Amino acid sequence: MTIFLDSAGSSLPPREVVDEVVAHLRREAEVGGYLAAQEREADLEAGYGLVAELLGARPDEVAFTDSATRSWLTAFDAVPLAEGDRVLISEAEYAGTAIPILRRTREVGAVAEVVPSDPRGQVDLDALTAMLDERVKLVSLTHAPTNSGLVNPAREVAAAAHEVGALVLLDACQSIGQLPVRADELGADVITGTGRKWLRGPRGTGVLVVRRAAAEVLRPRLVDLHGARWTGPGEVRLREDARVHEVWETSVADRLGLLAAVRHALAKGLDVIEREVGERAGRLRDGLSALPGVTVRDIGERRSGIVTFTADGLAADEVKRRLAGRGVTVTVSGAPSTLLDMTRRGLTEVVRASPHYFVGLDEVDRAVELVGEVTAGDR
């Protein structure tokens, strides 16, 4: 028996996702990639509406990319930033977004500043409000960080940022697919996500939402012949919808697989998924907390399906290795991925277990037992 607790890493796609991808690859081998794509044109086009439904946006506010990071980078690159501007990040910031922010602010003479966390571990809304002024052009927020069970208060952050006209870029990579993430409810200007994690889609897929109002402000630069038309020897005309952020080439099989994953999530219902994931994560946290020598490291008032812990006297990699030997898949999150939060909490690494709804409650209990087994005797 294997117990899969890594949906925050790369989840297990359901049958219809795999079937869709494989069937399309076979079709490409029969008729070629162009014709195969043409046969699925209506489905591909309908995909914008499907993701719009999932993320509370309009179809023309949706773009597809090859990863959450690519979605984030193309949007961030389009945010106008000049000397003296301020960019706010939170302590949960992921290295993949912190690095481009640090490099670009330095390059243009802007500054990146960290909003502290409140005692519960989420972004401190009072501190944020105090830091906001009209020089703040962007607030970057990680909705659910990669290294703890936190869910940041995205709606409150967006509302505060909009008071001073700042854009809000929400990295929802760890929340899309496990809880309702809706642009119309959260108010974020840009939302980025991946297919491979909680959505149970194929690797190499990403989604991007750019709200209409934000699109007026953004200046997309990483634009190819799909996002713009070469209308005269020295003239180009950009698309006006979010697809300006896409590039022409894409894996059609993976896109179709991603759409199957979105349909699957919508059919189950994001509220139901959130409840079922929350039940499993809560049970896992409670079980682990009761084990001697094991410390649950999750923070925040609202919790996601990510459960993190450390074991006294045992490296996280060793816990992972021992659990793998007993059929339990977990992963390790190290300080460089979320440097600010890990440094503040004096952690170098945590074991991360992320149970999706397809993990049985009995499997959660068995995983707790096995963690107890592999961590006993090393204290």
Ligand SMILES: *Cc1c(COP(=O)(O)O)cnc(C)c1O
């Ligand atoms: C995984 C992750 C990303 C990046 O996702 P990719 O699929 O690697 O692009 C971004 N933000 C957070 C919080 C993540 O956990």
